[in-house]
Amino acid sequence: MQTKLRILTYHRIGFPSKGKKYETLTVLPQRFRAQLKLLQLMNFTHRSLDDVAENFKNKEKFLKKQIVLSFDDGFDDLYEHAFPSLVKMAIPAIIYLVTDRTENTWDRKTALRPLKLLSLDRISEMSRHGIIFGSHTRTHENLTQCTDDQLLNEVVNSKKIIEDMLGLEVKHFCYPFGAVNQRVADTVKQAGYQTACTTKKGSVYLNNNPFMLPRLTIGKRMNLLKFLLRITVRD
Numbered sequence: 001m002q003t004k005l006r007i008l009t010y011h012r013i014g015f016p017s018k019g020k021k022y023e024t025l026t027v028l029p030q031r032f033r034a035q036l037k038l039l040q041l042m043n044f045t046h047r048s049l050d051d052v053a054e055n056f057k058n059k060e061k062f063l064k065k066q067i068v069l070s071f072d073d074g075f076d077d078l079y080e081h082a083f084p085s086l087v088k089m090a091i092p093a094i095i096y097l098v099t100d101r102t103e104n105t106w107d108r109k110t111a112l113r114p115l116k117l118l119s120l121d122r123i124s125e126m127s128r129h130g131i132i133f134g135s136h137t138r139t140h141e142n143l144t145q146c147t148d149d150q151l152l153n154e155v156v157n158s159k160k161i162i163e164d165m166l167g168l169e170v171k172h173f174c175y176p177f178g179a180v181n182q183r184v185a186d187t188v189k190q191a192g193y194q195t196a197c198t199t200k201k202g203s204v205y206l207n208n209n210p211f212m213l214p215r216l217t218i219g220k221r222m223n224l225l226k227f228l229l230r231i232t233v234r235d
């Protein structure tokens, strides 16, 4: 049997206010800490996506019980509620940034009030402490609906913006709304990224396309038992 890797998808870690549908993507800080503790107790190893990209390149199989933590959109509350635990436990998580936005204005339908995204200062500090940053485009457009020029701008220039900001190569991409087709995936590959994540549900195997990586979403309603099932059940 092939060994698999699991990439968990988070959005916000924090306290949702009532009446927001968007709170389904918010995990309470105490719940997040309990999840990290459980992963530790179960001897999961946290991988960085940089290392996973190397595995794909060298066709090295994944070792057992490996996990990647990914955070979409770069919400500001990650700084307060996720970053301290990630640093303390030396977890090389990845945060996907939307470079030209300071709030999640693209979620107009689901958020009553737009939420703040991470500032440049905080991103730099987190980067210095080992958090990896990837691109989630410039404006969080559905890329399958973009013209070729728009697509290039979103994919290529967002990479450059983050690289200029951090002085590090940006190797990883995440499709807004999980929207991807062959044209979009090819553009991401040609732009020089090494991996790209979707919202398709599943574990990652070495024979997966590294530009179509499936993930496992961790939502607000997930208690520790449901979390345990999500990270252990076969799929």
Ligand SMILES: [Zn+2]
Pocket: 072, 073, 136, 140, 176, 177
């Ligand atoms: Zn997003």
